[in-house]
Amino acid sequence: MIKIKRELLVCILSVGSLVSWANDIQPTDTLTVEIYYRQGISQIDSTYQDNRNRMGKLLEFLYTLSTDSTCRLNGLHIISGASPEGNTSFNKALSKKRTNAISDYLSLRLPAEQSALITKAHTGIDWEALQAKVERSDMPYKEEVLQILYHTPEWVIKNGIVVDGRKKQLMTLRQGNCWRYMEEHFFPELRHSLVEVEYVCETPQEEIKDEGDTEIGMIECTTPPSYATEKDSATVLEFEPQARPPFYMAVKTNLLYDALLVPNIGVEFYVGKGFSVGGNWMYAWWNRNSRHRYWRIYGGELAVRKYFNRTSEGSPLNGHHIGIYGQVFTYDFETGGRGYMGGKPGGTLWEKMNYSAGLEYGYSLPVTRRLNLDFVIGVGYWGGTYYEYLPMDNHYVWQATKQRRWFGPTKAEVSLVWLLGNGNYNAKKGSRR
Secondary structure: OEOOOOOOEOOOHHHOEEEEOOOOOOOOEEEEEEEEOOOOOOOOOOOOOOHHHHHHHHHHHHHHHHHOOOEEEEEEEEEEEEOOOOOHHHHHHHHHHHHHHHHHHHHOOOOHHHHOOEEEEEEEEOHHHHHHHHHHOOOOOHHHHHHHHHHOOOOEEEOOEEEEOHHHHHHHHHHHHHHHHHHHHOHHHHOEEEEEEEEEEOOOOOOEOOHHHOOOOOOOOOOOOOOOOOOOOOOOOOOOOOOOOOOOEEEEEEHHHHHOOOOEEEEEEEEEOOEEEEEEEEEEEEEEHHHOEEEEEEEEEEEEEEEOOOOOOOOOOOEEEEEEEEEEEEEEEEEOOOEEEEOOOOOOOOOOOEEEEEEEEEEEEEOOOOEEEEEEEEEEEEEEEEEEEEEEOOEEEEEEEEEEEEEEEEEEEEEEEEEEOOOOOOOOOOOOO
């Protein structure tokens, strides 16, 4: 149940915080709703956190106000912030875009008289909110962090040059442990827009039932912040960079091939809905003619994968995956005796290639924030022509031409994977990134 009373200060989790207090003449009630964003994103994502439910409750409440003759809307204030990652100009632009996204969303759905009451503000990096979260926490080295937040300006400038600053000191404090703790526990909640609804009711409202009549948890309230409109804002941005969308890419090398002295490199791109495409290339051309030893192989692979454990944020290129792959390659192996050469001697790779195709299964294990170990096994068909030869009198004498028709394991990987791109990192367990 949600009850609106002038005498009580009530905070309701499903719609943010509902605040009421007594006034001798004309009591003003306030409803606040918080909408959260993914890192670096200004668009409203209804699937993230509880955004769909929060916006739905807000619109339902505003509709109730517009249809209740005993109540009127006094103001609709929007203020947005960002977490400290990224540069200051980017975060100012990003927080402004978040405010505009909420404003546009509401303006399309509200009556004109309510839309006219919208005021907008943006903070850039929300240092005040971060300070408040640190003060209420029991994080490691809390007092050292607070000393920086209290006493270090955002920029320390000498002779017109930036020599230090709040962010730099926080990032280097205790070898970065404090920054990583805040990045996991506090930063996700700084990427938000706060919508404050000020309204007045002449008589107490009837009880408003939550869907399902479920019990709604309580959270701590703070005094609503003061708002400045865009017109009154002291900061004017001459250039607003676009918020970078997530980009997921990986560069990898198969450690099994490396151990066999076959240098190789691969890339993989996430294309959405759990799918990725990738390719790799290997090349080794070792020989010792005096002892008739050859170790030659080169070729490449293309693969399509489907990953299954996508989280709300962080890299999608981890966990269980299955896929299909195709390979083309040629080889020449001899260790002092009979040699084996894949494909037609001379010519291009296409003229002398062997090939394989099949199905793969793997698991990409997060090791550090940007590194994974990817374990893969593939089963399929290997076909193509190969030649047997013997070294005789400083010549290589052909012995037989055979066809390779093999069905079974054709692929094995233990790859070291480097995750690249915006948002492409391994989130820690329990993180709300």
